[in-house]
Amino acid sequence: MARVEVLLPACTGCGVCVETCPTDVLRMRGEGPDAKAIVAYPADCQACFVCQFDCPYEAIRVWARP
Amino acid sequence: MPERTVHTTDVLIIGGGIAAAFAALKARDAGASVLLADKSFFGRSGCSALASGVYPTYMPGDDEQAWLRSFAGPLVNQPLVMKALPIMYEHLMLMDRCGVKWVKEGERIIRLGGPGRNFDSGALMGEGGPQMMMAVRGEVLRRGVQVLSRIMITDLLTSDGCHPTGGRVVGALGFHSRTGALYVIRAKATIMCTGPYKFPYPKPGSLLGYMPIDLSGDGIAMMLRVGAELSRLELGGINIYPDGLLCAPGLESLMPSGARFVDRDGRRFLEAYDPKRLELTSRALLYFAIATEHSQGRRPAIDLTGLPPERAQLLAQVIPIIIQNYRTAGYDVTHDWIPYTYQVAGTSGIFGAGARITEQGETSVPGLYAAGTCSDMAYLPGGHLPFCSVSGHWAGEQAGAEVPGMAEPSVPEAQVEALAAAALAPLGRADGLSFEAVHEALGQILVEEVGLVMSGTRLERAIGRVSGLLAEQVPRLRARDPHELAKVHALVNYTQILEPILRAYLYRTESRVAFMREDFPDIDNEQWLKMVIVQRRDGALRLWDEPIPSSFHLVPPRRTKSRHLAFRSRDGAG
Ligand SMILES: Cc1cc2nc3c(=O)[nH]c(=O)nc-3n(C[C@H](O)[C@H](O)[C@H](O)COP(=O)(O)OP(=O)(O)OC[C@H]3O[C@@H](n4cnc5c(N)ncnc54)[C@H](O)[C@@H]3O)c2cc1C
Ligand code: SF4
Ligand code: SF4
Numbered sequence: 001m002a003r004v005e006v007l008l009p010a011c012t013g014c015g016v017c018v019e020t021c022p023t024d025v026l027r028m029r030g031e032g033p034d035a036k037a038i039v040a041y042p043a044d045c046q047a048c049f050v051c052q053f054d055c056p057y058e059a060i061r062v063w064a065r066p
Numbered sequence: 067m068p069e070r071t072v073h074t075t076d077v078l079i080i081g082g083g084i085a086a087a088f089a090a091l092k093a094r095d096a097g098a099s100v101l102l103a104d105k106s107f108f109g110r111s112g113c114s115a116l117a118s119g120v121y122p123t124y125m126p127g128d129d130e131q132a133w134l135r136s137f138a139g140p141l142v143n144q145p146l147v148m149k150a151l152p153i154m155y156e157h158l159m160l161m162d163r164c165g166v167k168w169v170k171e172g173e174r175i176i177r178l179g180g181p182g183r184n185f186d187s188g189a190l191m192g193e194g195g196p197q198m199m200m201a202v203r204g205e206v207l208r209r210g211v212q213v214l215s216r217i218m219i220t221d222l223l224t225s226d227g228c229h230p231t232g233g234r235v236v237g238a239l240g241f242h243s244r245t246g247a248l249y250v251i252r253a254k255a256t257i258m259c260t261g262p263y264k265f266p267y268p269k270p271g272s273l274l275g276y277m278p279i280d281l282s283g284d285g286i287a288m289m290l291r292v293g294a295e296l297s298r299l300e301l302g303g304i305n306i307y308p309d310g311l312l313c314a315p316g317l318e319s320l321m322p323s324g325a326r327f328v329d330r331d332g333r334r335f336l337e338a339y340d341p342k343r344l345e346l347t348s349r350a351l352l353y354f355a356i357a358t359e360h361s362q363g364r365r366p367a368i369d370l371t372g373l374p375p376e377r378a379q380l381l382a383q384v385i386p387i388i389i390q391n392y393r394t395a396g397y398d399v400t401h402d403w404i405p406y407t408y409q410v411a412g413t414s415g416i417f418g419a420g421a422r423i424t425e426q427g428e429t430s431v432p433g434l435y436a437a438g439t440c441s442d443m444a445y446l447p448g449g450h451l452p453f454c455s456v457s458g459h460w461a462g463e464q465a466g467a468e469v470p471g472m473a474e475p476s477v478p479e480a481q482v483e484a485l486a487a488a489a490l491a492p493l494g495r496a497d498g499l500s501f502e503a504v505h506e507a508l509g510q511i512l513v514e515e516v517g518l519v520m521s522g523t524r525l526e527r528a529i530g531r532v533s534g535l536l537a538e539q540v541p542r543l544r545a546r547d548p549h550e551l552a553k554v555h556a557l558v559n560y561t562q563i564l565e566p567i568l569r570a571y572l573y574r575t576e577s578r579v580a581f582m583r584e585d586f587p588d589i590d591n592e593q594w595l596k597m598v599i600v601q602r603r604d605g606a607l608r609l610w611d612e613p614i615p616s617s618f619h620l621v622p623p624r625r626t627k628s629r630h631l632a633f634r635s636r637d638g639a640g
Binding site for chain 2: 002020022024040044046047048049050053062063065
């Protein structure tokens with residue numbers, strides 16, 4: 001299994017990664033300034049790194065191994 | 067029933083890879099309204115967006131005969147390859163204009179050779195597959211295609227309300243994989259572009275394949291259910307990829323860059339299989355060699371330590387997904403070997419198998435087209451990106467030409483109700499079977515009974531075990547939310563198409579390319595220059611064969627029998 005982690009202090013809740021993750025691993029939690037991406041379905045992460053490439057704030061990191 | 071949204075369009079495109087994108091663009095060129103529905107996010111989905119950075123394309127001035135020689139097996143539609151070559155170039159340039167960052171020297175797009183092609187052929191994506199597909203997405207949106215992402219299409223709708231149909235396909239049904247809302251899409255023409263069949267959601271290290279993990283052949287299952295003829299199911303074969311990871315092998319860019327395969331003692335084991343060509347041997351033999359070394363515990367690995375540093379730097383841009391996988395798994399490519407493994411049969415890999423189509427993308431069911439790797443690609447040689455984009459181009463052009471003047475399709479309400487109830491049923495089975503339980507059972511069948519080199523007895527057993535799963539476990543699957551419901555559909559669809567796939571494996575009594583039968587080890591060009599066709603009719607599967615049309619052959623094949631290279635080397639190695 002792969003590992004994906006949102007670095008909460010850096011995440012602005014812009015939602016880009018939630019929109020584009022191919023396997024729908026990520027979801028938004030919270031409203032307005034408190035909105036953050038969360039890892040809702042960790043088992044479905046395929047380590048494609050799309051979220052890490054797309055995040056404008058370097059707030060999400062992926063590892064190919066747990 | 068949950069909330070329902072109804073859409074009406076001239077042309078519905080199911081899927082969001084490269085075939086879908088070019089089908090959409092060509093149907094728009096013909097003036098049709100186009101709706102594209104993708105179960106994932108269009109631009110980030112399918113094999114296309116995760117591709118390993120190489121678009122093997124013809125350019126004007128190339129030696130066409132060299133292209134033909136590198137692709138033209140006896141089961142290939144050779145004149146169609148020739149017809150595809152200039153269109154690949156047109157697509158390359160279109161993608162250049164819409165922002166795909168090809169690697170260039172000055173203004174010139176540069177290319178590398180590739181496995182089986184010793185001439186410059188592969189254009190490189192300067193920021194890999196993800197950037198390529200996002201740029202293509204931009205163009206599709208600019209051209210006024212309506213795009214729906216996260217819509218898991220579950221079934222085709224038919225004019226007579228029947229599966230299989232005696233009428234035409236009039237659209238499709240699906241649900242939103244986050245909200246669970248139902249989508250009914252009415253269409254004059256539908257183009258299926260849902261990618262290859264493969265075991266869904268493989269676990270790393272399982273011999274069951276790699277990304278994209280959510281693809282499993284949904285479209286092929288839908289087309290089987292409406293009674294479309296399927297072909298080439300048996301020829302997809304096996305694959306190789308980094309052990310314990312879910313990323314692609316990356317052979318198209320790694321092999322021409324000087325990568326080598328070694329075993330755990332550093333021995334270049336391909337010397338024993340193909341001493342002349344070594345790493346540039348045929349893909350089938352490479353797969354076979356790696357699988358053999360792996361199953362004998364010799365830990366085959368890719369050695370990138372000899373790559374010139376500037377090439378290694380370029381590759382980090384062209385195959386960012388693979389390089390990040392290596393890195394975060396703890397490998398230092400300048401120093402470590404990266405172990406590789408193989409994927410058992412039960413996949414069409416990157417090959418293209420599914421709906422039998424004409425050169426214009428028509429399936430055997432009126433109103434239904436198919437393109438790219440969910441089709442037999444009209445016997446183009448395989449599912450490389452350019453063959454998929456060209457196949458989408460032809461299907462979009464034909465569907466776009468067909469729709470003007472056609473009446474608005476009407477969708478039978480009773481069929482929508484029945485299919486919707488069936489599609490959502492797993493959400494209501496709180497104490498049903500878990501996805502994980504059935505997934506595990508299915509994976510075991512593939513590894514234990516199908517494997518790499520197949521045999522008739524094991525295939526028969528596999529068919530029996532799959533039928534058991536379909537009868538007893540699949541109808542009891544539960545889903546806790548719409549996200550899991552989409553996974554359940556992927557699993558069910560794959561299980562449903564396994565029977566026709568395994569029967570097609572059994573039907574072809576020879577070995578060829580990456581399709582290997584230990585009970586029939588010869589490449590049999592006397593008996594088997596044939597296509598195997600599968601269709602579901604009257605509740606049963608029908609299989610038959612048809613000769614490869616002589617019009618396929620610019621170079622007449624030699625109708626002889628010879629031992630498959632894999633068995634020759636095995637016989638020799640004793
Ligand atoms: C990881 C990887 C790397 C590769 N690298 C290269 C390379 O570098 N060069 C090369 O030439 N070839 C490469 N190949 C092969 C090539 O990328 C594929 O054969 C090609 O992209 C297939 O295109 P496609 O349009 O047929 O399908 P895909 O690109 O797979 O698209 C299928 C689409 O259908 C959608 N879909 C599936 N089911 C449903 C459903 N039920 N409802 C709605 N939508 C659905 C998916 O979300 C996806 O958008 C690679 C393949 C893989 C897997
Ligand atoms: S690595 Fe890929 S699959 Fe995993 S969370 Fe990021 S985008 Fe999704
Ligand atoms: S893209 Fe980055 S900043 Fe935006 S929601 Fe995702 S993790 Fe947070």
